[in-house]
Amino acid sequence: MPETPEQTWTIKQLLDWTTDFFSKSTMGNARLEAEVLLAEALACQRIELYTRFDEQPDPQRLTEFRAWVKRRAAGEPVAYLAGHREFYSLRFHVDPNVLIPRPETEHLVVAAVEFAKSLKCDPIRIIDVGTGSGCIAVTLATLIVNCKIAATDISQPALEIAKGNAAHHEVESKIHFFTGDLLQALPQGSSPVHLIVSNPPYIGKLELSTVDDQVKNHEPDIALFSGDHGTEIIERLINEAAQLLLPGGALMFETSPIIMDRCVALVENNQAYCDVRVIKDYSDLDRIVVATRNNN
Ligand SMILES: C[S@@+](CC[C@H](N)C(=O)[O-])C[C@H]1O[C@@H](n2cnc3c(N)ncnc32)[C@H](O)[C@@H]1O
Structure with missing residues (x-):
């Protein structure tokens, strides 16, 4: 101007x-x-x-x-x-330490709330892995009355943002935050849970040239990239989640349509899971993987 x-x-x-x-x-x-x-x-x-x-x-x-x-x-x-972005009609404070919440992640929240409604337990125990701004954990805490959530992130600055968002939406008493690698961030001997949700990093370094400049120049690498092919963190998440899910519990994670087939294969090839399904996003692209923890 x-x-x-x-x-x-x-x-x-x-x-x-x-x-x-x-x-x-x-x-x-x-x-x-x-x-x-x-x-x-x-x-x-x-x-x-x-x-x-x-x-x-x-x-x-x-x-x-x-x-x-x-x-x-x-x-x-x-x-x-x-300094903010709306997610699921809630305002989240963001800064360059956290991924900007995306509309497609709202499908993960919808699936998680539906699953929680089907449970007859109190409290419903949930883990959000790689919480970033806290958009998933905080939204679930506002929508599911009787839940207790553990939210992890490897980035301490991200967790500080998530804590602020939990306080802003007055759900801080329902969420505990832990810094560290995936589910190893939790204290030893943590109780098994009904639901594990995650929007992990899922862009492969080999795909770097296809990533929008605005994203790769401004959003944190640690929130975006996972090994050469994008599946590295998801593969570890699938294995670690099997150890902490109750029988009949659910694992739900977001991924990219580009690696969806490989992600589904990783879950299907793991004996701990059954009933694997995929949810599409607003653009009709395969986006969320949902799997049930077996009884064995
Ligand atoms: C794609 S962002 C998602 C953030 C937020 N959940 C959302 O949906 O907007 C992934 C998050 O995972 C965190 N992260 C990356 N590697 C991790 C690891 N090994 N263990 C825990 N968190 C990790 C990043 O710091 C980042 O906050």
């Missing part, structure tokens, strides 16, 4: 100019991104922008907005600039 001293900008003009600019310079939803950043700069809700179209923001807020628009055009994700 031109910075000529004599030019004044109304909220409507700022939105229109920025939408046009983003539609030429970024890959996202230009209007939505302009609204999110302007609402954040003005410390108001997006909807309020529409009732304040003729207002002229004060210069300090305009300067902040301008800086964000430049950074967005240079590739920084809007969620990191604004």
Whole structure:
């Protein structure tokens, strides 16, 4: 947006100019991104922008907005600039230490809640492996009344963000956080659980050239990549989860359609599991693997 001293900008003009600019310079939803950043700069809700179209923001807020628009055009994700992203209609604080929650992960939450409803136990014990922002664990804690969740992550900065999100949504008493590698992060002798959920890293380093620049330049490598082929962490997760699931318990994890066949084969070839099925995402792509822990 031109910075000529004599030019004044109304909220409507700022939105229109920025939408046009983003539609030429970024890959996202230009209007939505302009609204999110302007609402954040003005410390108001997006909807309020529409009732304040003729207002002229004060210069300090305009300067902040301008800086964000430049950074967005240079590739920084809007969620990191604004400091939050909505997941399952809840607001999650995010920063570059955590993956930005994705809509496809909501399918994992839906499947987990359905499974929890089918159980007659109290409390329902759940583990979320690689919790990141805590979007899965926190959402489940808000939706399942009688649950106790253990959330793990290898990244301590990520766990701090997840703890903050749990507190923000007032479910911190239902979630315990543990730093460390997959399920080894849990204390020795932890009780077996009814459900293990995970959105683990699943991009293979060999696929690096196919990954969007905005993702690979800004989101944490540790949240994205898993060995050369993307299956390394998932394979370990499948094996470790078998040790901690109760008979009849469920393992549910997100993965990429590209490696779905290999992930399904890994679960099917493990004698500990049965009833393996795949759930599609909003784009009709295979996205979530669900398996039941055998009775033996
Ligand atoms: C794809 S992100 C998912 C984050 C969040 N659950 C979500 O759905 O947005 C994967 C997360 O797993 C964590 N992670 C990576 N390797 C791990 C490991 N070996 N053990 C535990 N967590 C790990 C990363 O730090 C990251 O937070």
